[in-house]
Amino acid sequence: MSDVRPDPGEYDDALDRVAELLRKNREELLEIERISADSFRLWLDKLVQQVSESLGIAAATVRAFVDDVWAILGNAKSKFKASYREAYEKSRQINRS
């Protein structure tokens, strides 16, 4: 891509626009992450009965286990939200040559 800079008068506007895109990009990635986590939990909830039947373990027990583990993982993630998400965002934006 060209390394020609915009005219001095346009520089600040361009800077603001890139900064705004970066901010929006970050917010949208966080939203996508949240959507995905909610979706996965829904999928897990639907799976409980199937797992219960296939393994012969009471559905309530399987559900309690899933709830337990989910709470632990969710707590860990929320505590590290900023840095964890930063790593996540970085990982989902792939540099291509």
Next chain:
Amino acid sequence: MPGVARRLLDGFVSAVSSSSDMTQSDRQRVVEAIKKARDDEPPPTLVIIGEAGVGKTTTINSLFNAGQPVSARRATTLHAVSMLVEGPVDELLVNGARGLLRVFDMPGIGDRMSTYRAYRSLYLEVLPQADVVLWVHPAEDRMIQFVQTAVQDMFGSELPHMLPRLTFGLNKADRISPDDWNRAANVPSDEQLENLRARETDFTQVIREALPAWRGSAVTYSAWTRYKLTSLFKQMIYAVPEARRWVLEDRMSLASFVDLVDKGILRAAMEKAQPSPSGPTTPTQDLVPDTLATVGLQHDVMGREALARLKALSPHEYKRIAGNPEQLIYFLYGDPEGRHV
């Protein structure tokens, strides 16, 4: 880093020892059953509609790093092209691909209803298979009355249950009038930005006139300059059935628009856009219990086990792991890539 669902599920493997109401063996069986169900989950199915040359393949590549060859297809082809797309190795993050996508590459209808009539049965056959339908249209092109008629027929009359799956991407945002994209900053000019916003509003309104129940919004983007790919993906993931959204996110691998921004501009912009720092500071060995408290492990079995493991580390290793949230989480819950932390 793998997708959200993959990381959460892999976390189960380590967290399995902390659950109380089942035997260790049963917990392990449950986790294995869940992992198998995840692996057996069918890949996301994307139906992408658009004229030859509108940028469908480039769009797929820019959203999923799919590495598909870009080639124009004859607009008169009367069949859908189904391809299993497997992303290449992501050298930055993982040793494997992000996984399979099922993509139906569908011909657009151009500016003639006769074309739509020829393709109609094909659309009606393929569309019900979709997790998400992405209709790609050039941002600059205002001739959308045929699109309006076609979507009304397909999603309003024939397949109304598929309406929530429908999304519109207005590609080639960088080419919109007056075609003066700021290439150094990789952003639209003021006038382009104004036109792009107007196009999104107008296009969305036209589609809603045809399909009042449609709740989406058209997104202007540029697969070529990677502009607003995240916005497009967000629209797409909302269109996927709720319990399948994580499958699409699991494959997400967006091309970064910042790679095409002048480095000087990017540095200055990143300083402006930087959120206030809130991550943990680098701890010392004395802070081990506090470190665990921040991840909520202080008072349970797993916390005690993790504490013992952390205390066994050398100061150097402890600093490396506890000072990096991702490393610490992997240390506590297991690294989904199977690497040793």
